[in-house]
Amino acid sequence: MSVKEALREICRGSNEVIALDYIEGLVERFYKTGERFVIKAGFDPTAPDLHLGHTVLLQKLATFQKYGGFIKFLIGDFTARIGDPTGKSETRKPLTQEEVERNAQTYCDQVFKILDPELMEVCFNSAWLNTLGSAGMIELTSKFSVARMLERDDFTKRYQSGQPISLVEFIYPLLQGYDSVVLESDVELGGNDQKFNLLMGRTLQRAYEVGKEQSVMLMPLLEGLDGVQKMSKSLGNYVGITENPREMYAKLLSISDELMWKYYEFLSTKSLDEIKEAKKGVAEGLLHPKRAKELLALEIVERYHGEDEARRAKENFDLVFAQNEIPSDIVEMTFEEGAWVCAILKESGLCQSTSQARRDIQSGAFRIDQKKMTNEDLKLQKGEYIFQIGKRRFIKIIIKDTKNAT
Incomplete structure (x- = not known):
């Protein structure tokens, strides 16, 4: 060169x-x-x-x-x-x-x-x-x-x-x-x-x-996933480099087609000529924007987690989104009977605060066992539930029966 x-x-x-x-x-x-x-x-x-x-x-x-x-x-x-x-x-x-x-x-x-x-x-x-x-x-x-x-x-x-x-x-x-x-x-x-x-x-x-x-x-400062404000943990529009590879991959697939090229420029190790060629391919219909985004996400996840984890992240994403299935190895958390749904969302990390949990419920972004939930005052009884925010964030909630606890 x-x-x-x-x-x-x-x-x-x-x-x-x-x-x-x-x-x-x-x-x-x-x-x-x-x-x-x-x-x-x-x-x-x-x-x-x-x-x-x-x-x-x-x-x-x-x-x-x-x-x-x-x-x-x-x-x-x-x-x-x-x-x-x-x-x-x-x-x-x-x-x-x-x-x-x-x-x-x-x-x-x-x-x-x-x-x-x-x-x-x-x-x-x-x-x-x-x-x-x-x-x-x-x-x-x-x-x-x-x-x-x-x-x-x-x-x-x-x-x-x-x-x-x-x-x-x-x-x-x-x-x-x-x-x-x-x-x-x-x-x-x-x-x-x-x-x-x-x-x-x-x-x-x-x-x-x-x-x-x-x-x-x-x-310059890099815009976050929303494409508007700078990437920041406090704004919730970030991708952490120590995040779970599946979460990282899914977040990167969520960015807009326009923002994708800026991420390529700032975060990819591909040369400017290679990026220019990919952009041309998308413009001419030879490369689908989703595939271009997948290649970027794979590159970044592989950098921080290795090739195998990047491949598994893609497979999991395709399974969940293409077939609308729930991942098999999601995190489990246990709460006591009568726990408030918004408090669970906050403590589980699905939402940053109970106020954010209320907003997600009101907007229709929250599901329990794949069914949309709108009751922000819900208190859960004994059982097991799959909580979901948006399309890619899951957690298994186990509610204990406190009356029979010893």
């Missing part, structure tokens, strides 16, 4: 690349000499369970590994104990060291499913920020003015509206930029909301005379 083609894959899906010519030079040098360059991506280990929205950045890191990048996977354990206020109205609650270490380990276990561990190093910024000291911190704060700090969009709006801005909020981007100084990164990746902080790395590398100014690549 030529340097030009490599850059096309590297820039795929990005919203903005600052100093692309520098990246081009790095890739060209790698092609000629085999010398790798440093890619920095920082992660605060505050939410260790990743969903596909998080993996957009990880997929990009994997692409860089193919074309000469060596990843400095930065766990912001020091900054996580401060709390990143970026884009928030208040500082996030700091984590304990034990929470940070536990979350970081879970994070690493998951990212190794995407990244080549031989071409990366996991770093913790406490290694240098703990020893920075007061003199070092004063020197760091002298590298950037308050006027420049107030150029950040959210700071400007809050300053003009009279909302308070803490010193911690000024210091946080300086610390993130200082990470780039220590790591001597050539490229830093991050989301659109991190642009100011990522550019800080360029500024501080120049101020500390590192001898390079990192390029910056900004990646």
